[in-house]
Amino acid sequence: MTHPAQLQAATYNVADAFEANEFYQEQGWTDGLPIVPPTAERVAACLRTAGLDADDVIGVERVRQRPLTAEKVAINAVMAGCRPDYMPVVVAVLRAMCQERFNMHGSTASTGGSAPFIVVNGPVRGAIGMNATHNVLANGNRANATIGRTVRLVLINLLDCIPGQLDRSTLGHPGKFAFCIAEDEEDSPWLPLAQERGVPAGASAVTVMSVAPPRQIMNEWTHDPEEILDTFAAEMRHNMLTYSVWSGSYFLVIPKQLRELLVAAGWQKSDVREYIFRAARVLRRQWATVGKTNIVNRSGGPDQEFTALRIADDLLVVAAGGPAGGFGSVIPPWLGSKAQAITQPIDSP
Amino acid sequence: MSLQVLDPTAEDVAVATTHAARLTSLQGRTVGLLDNGKIRVRELLDYMEDILRAEYGVARVIRLKKPDASRPASADVIAGMRAADAVISAVGD
Numbered sequence: 001m002t003h004p005a006q007l008q009a010a011t012y013n014v015a016d017a018f019e020a021n022e023f024y025q026e027q028g029w030t031d032g033l034p035i036v037p038p039t040a041e042r043v044a045a046c047l048r049t050a051g052l053d054a055d056d057v058i059g060v061e062r063v064r065q066r067p068l069t070a071e072k073v074a075i076n077a078v079m080a081g082c083r084p085d086y087m088p089v090v091v092a093v094l095r096a097m098c099q100e101r102f103n104m105h106g107s108t109a110s111t112g113g114s115a116p117f118i119v120v121n122g123p124v125r126g127a128i129g130m131n132a133t134h135n136v137l138a139n140g141n142r143a144n145a146t147i148g149r150t151v152r153l154v155l156i157n158l159l160d161c162i163p164g165q166l167d168r169s170t171l172g173h174p175g176k177f178a179f180c181i182a183e184d185e186e187d188s189p190w191l192p193l194a195q196e197r198g199v200p201a202g203a204s205a206v207t208v209m210s211v212a213p214p215r216q217i218m219n220e221w222t223h224d225p226e227e228i229l230d231t232f233a234a235e236m237r238h239n240m241l242t243y244s245v246w247s248g249s250y251f252l253v254i255p256k257q258l259r260e261l262l263v264a265a266g267w268q269k270s271d272v273r274e275y276i277f278r279a280a281r282v283l284r285r286q287w288a289t290v291g292k293t294n295i296v297n298r299s300g301g302p303d304q305e306f307t308a309l310r311i312a313d314d315l316l317v318v319a320a321g322g323p324a325g326g327f328g329s330v331i332p333p334w335l336g337s338k339a340q341a342i343t344q345p346i347d348s349p
Numbered sequence: 350m351s352l353q354v355l356d357p358t359a360e361d362v363a364v365a366t367t368h369a370a371r372l373t374s375l376q377g378r379t380v381g382l383l384d385n386g387k388i389r390v391r392e393l394l395d396y397m398e399d400i401l402r403a404e405y406g407v408a409r410v411i412r413l414k415k416p417d418a419s420r421p422a423s424a425d426v427i428a429g430m431r432a433a434d435a436v437i438s439a440v441g442d
Contacts (some may be wrong), residue, residue: 010356020354029357038355063421066359075357108418157357338419 006054007040007071024079028162029153031177035079042084049084050091051347058091059098061159063105068094069272073150076095080149081142085128088346089143089206093118093180096152096208096344101337105199107210108161112244113169114210114334116151117251118180119148119318121194122204125345134322137181137214137253137329148178173213181253181320188259188319190269197343201339204348208318209249209341210334215239220259220326225265228258229272233279235330240282241290245306246336249314251330252276255321273312280308316341372435376406381433383422384414393439 020037054071131141155161194205285302
């Protein structure tokens with residue numbers, strides 16, 4: 001049991017919640033949106049629900065050796081608006097982000113401007129009421145929004161990822177406010193992402209990666225799986241030409257309308273991966289079509305081929321989105337394989 | 350009626366971190382120049398090395414390179430920089 005008395009953070013006395021918000025805004029302790037005042041009682045409830053002691057270290061940021069203690073993470077989770085039962089998910093996300101292959105320092109400081117994209121799998125989605133359907137990449141659900149927001153507040157308050165200081169992003173990314181979804185496991189016959197990545201059925205897990213902004217596609221004019229996936233692959237090729245050619249993991253978020261056409265044709269996620277691996281390729285000469293003629297003759301010359309994925313398994317296919325509309329989303333990596341997807345089981349307290 | 354709220358920042362880390370002693374002069378010193386892997390950083394550091402030697406009397410320059418701009422310096426690069434009295438970690442771009 002964590003009691004408020006064990007908390008170590010400095011305290012401040014304010015008149016009320018409104019004054020607390022003004023104080024935190026003045027200190028630069030928010031993402032710009034209002035915060036929920038982190039009182040000892042609320043912070044202790046988060047720790048208790050996650051089965052953590054205040055001084056437990058959730059992870060250590062590797063470059064500057066900054067520890068993320070449970071107490072400080074819980075304070076930021078309360079500020080973001082989390083309910084205590086979201087805390088185990090927050091903890092798993094931050095553990096994933098502290099893995100070396102996640103490259104937290106590089107991806108959060110980069111001029112390129114990435115956001116951590118979080119996909120939640122398993123029973124925890126239903127237990128905390130996450131959204132996997134309508135408007136899935138955006139607003140409307142407390143758990144999706146506040147778990148994602150907690151990551152940003154932790155980056156700001158515990159790791160100094162402040163725009164113009166350590167965060168050097170030129171343009172930023174709308175997902176830096178929050179970018180957290182659940183997979184629609186109930187309405188898809190496909191294997192959930194976490195299970196494909198080794199988490200046992202029935203367990204909950206998060207998969208997190210630093211990503212560029214999502215690119216939306218639409219194809220409502222075919223039932224042919226290859227044609228549907230050609231549209232996704234074209235968007236990936238476009239990303240390779242106009243943004244970054246380096247190969248790594250891409251997320252494909254496939255909502256119900258297109259997903260059902262793929263399923264009806266007998267396509268599993270593994271078939272999608274194999275097809276996209278072959279289709280999402282560009283030649284160096286194609287850079288001439290997007291204003292980058294100056295690099296056509298470099299390195300391997302005009303016929304040099306690049307693949308979006310290093311291997312087919314780099315593709316992370318997620319079933320999510322509202323039921324109507326032939327849409328899909330391609331979510332490219334921040335910068336090739338320099339930051340990789342991490343799947344982290346969620347501890348049951 | 351008032352509300353007691355908690356500090357969300359890494360207050361303990363801020364206290365635990367200290368700066369190295371400042372140099373009063375670069376005369377006769379060894380300076381490390383960390384190449385961050387960006388385009389044109391070599392030209393930038395060549396220029397800085399010339400200035401450090403000619404105008405500041407720097408005796409020796411250690412030039413080491415990160416794997417690329419997006420990943421941290423490796424442990425052997427950081428160890429190699431320990432021989433320097435001062436290190437400049439700059440962004441060439």
